[in-house]
Amino acid sequence: MDLGNRRVNGHITSDVLETTVNKFSKLSTETDVECKTASSSVASNKISSESTSRTRKQYPRKRTEYIEWPDYFMAVAFLSAQRSKDPSTQVGACIVNPDNKIVGIGYNGMPNGCPDDDLPWGKDSEDWLDRKYPYVCHAEMNAIMNKNSADVKGCTMYVAMFPCNECAKLIIQAGIRDVVYYSDKNRCKPEYVASQRLFTMTGVTVRQYKPSRNRIVIDFSDIDAQCMAAVHQEVDGRDNNDVS
Numbered sequence: 001m002d003l004g005n006r007r008v009n010g011h012i013t014s015d016v017l018e019t020t021v022n023k024f025s026k027l028s029t030e031t032d033v034e035c036k037t038a039s040s041s042v043a044s045n046k047i048s049s050e051s052t053s054r055t056r057k058q059y060p061r062k063r064t065e066y067i068e069w070p071d072y073f074m075a076v077a078f079l080s081a082q083r084s085k086d087p088s089t090q091v092g093a094c095i096v097n098p099d100n101k102i103v104g105i106g107y108n109g110m111p112n113g114c115p116d117d118d119l120p121w122g123k124d125s126e127d128w129l130d131r132k133y134p135y136v137c138h139a140e141m142n143a144i145m146n147k148n149s150a151d152v153k154g155c156t157m158y159v160a161m162f163p164c165n166e167c168a169k170l171i172i173q174a175g176i177r178d179v180v181y182y183s184d185k186n187r188c189k190p191e192y193v194a195s196q197r198l199f200t201m202t203g204v205t206v207r208q209y210k211p212s213r214n215r216i217v218i219d220f221s222d223i224d225a226q227c228m229a230a231v232h233q234e235v236d237g238r239d240n241n242d243v244s
């Protein structure tokens with residue numbers, strides 16, 4: 001019912017408007033042109049004034065000390081390495097997709113369900129079975145297995161150390177196309193020569209990470225310090241306003 005009324009009212013209003021427009025258009029087309037020109041000029045002035053006020057407005061500038069993507073991803077790899085219980089080598093890996101989203105993180109450790117204290121962590125025992133090597137899962141493997149996306153095809157892996165041949169095989173099979181590593185101290189060992197060979201054959205890009213800064217410090221108390229600094233700034237601002 002309401003809808004019908006509105007429709008009827010709409011027709012009436014429309015007819016009245018049409019008649020009025022026809023009536024005035026007969027009086028002077030020149031006046032219409034002048035009016036239109038005047039109104040478009042007003043609109044143009046309004047837009048121009050708005051855009052000027054927009055360009056004149058001064059926003060606070062963004063901070064410039066933020067960390068770049070590569071530093072961020074390598075830092076995530078290094079941070080996750082801190083979870084490792086390996087007494088001699090802590091390695092972390094971080095897999096990133098082409099949209100700069102982290103899709104997998106891992107560090108070296110014993111397989112799921114194997115108690116850390118029931119397996120050896122040493123590397124020099126005479127018996128191979130008493131060394132860590134047969135048991136430890138490398139960071140690269142864990143990062144791939146921990147992926148939170150359907151796959152890691154076309155992704156980049158940031159890893160603290162140049163991958164061994166076993167990890168190189170996993171990286172290739174998973175479809176990862178780029179490897180960014182920090183340390184290549186083991187590169188002359190046969191298993192690392194083999195991994196380089198595999199990467200070259202499959203076209204996986206391998207490059208050493210060049211940090212833009214040497215240290216990224218995480219200080220949990222920073223956030224409170226920042227809040228307090230903001231509060232002090234606000235209070236100081238108010239005091240200054242009171243004075244003026």
Ligand SMILES: [Zn+2]
Pocket residue numbers: 138139140163164165166167168
């Ligand atoms: Zn490995």
